[in-house]
Amino acid sequence: MITFAAAMKSCPLIAILRGMRPDESLDVGGALVGAGFTMIEVPLNSPEALESITLLAREFGSRALIGGGTVLTPEAAGASGFGLGSGLYKPGAKATDVGRAARAFKTAFEALD
Numbered sequence: 001m002i003t004f005a006a007a008m009k010s011c012p013l014i015a016i017l018r019g020m021r022p023d024e025s026l027d028v029g030g031a032l033v034g035a036g037f038t039m040i041e042v043p044l045n046s047p048e049a050l051e052s053i054t055l056l057a058r059e060f061g062s063r064a065l066i067g068g069g070t071v072l073t074p075e076a077a078g079a080s081g082f083g084l085g086s087g088l089y090k091p092g093a094k095a096t097d098v099g100r101a102a103r104a105f106k107t108a109f110e111a112l113d
Contacts (some may be wrong), residue, residue: 007038007065014039016069018046025052026059033060043070 015037042052057066
């Protein structure tokens with residue numbers, strides 16, 4: 001898995017895929033990773049966002065950070081173990097939100113073992 005520092009050094013841009021459907025995710029992700037993008041965000045208000053995040057993470061997770069954006073509630077942070085994504089992004093994040101998200105990810109990744 002690529003680190004945030006390595007991703008930023010390689011390409012300091014985040015591709016935000018608002019409105020993308022799961023059936024489009026692998027083609028779009030492949031084009032972005034092929035073009036050198038190392039960070040991809042799927043906003044949670046996109047159609048079936050968690051499915052897209054999971055598909056992208058399985059296919060490109062070793063070469064790019066894949067995460068969810070527009071995380072507005074703690075429930076959204078923990079939804080379905082948050083796919084296999086490597087991060088989540090919330091406008092105006094507070095420390096309590098970050099703590100909840102960290103616990104949700106810890107639980108999700110422990111479930112993968």
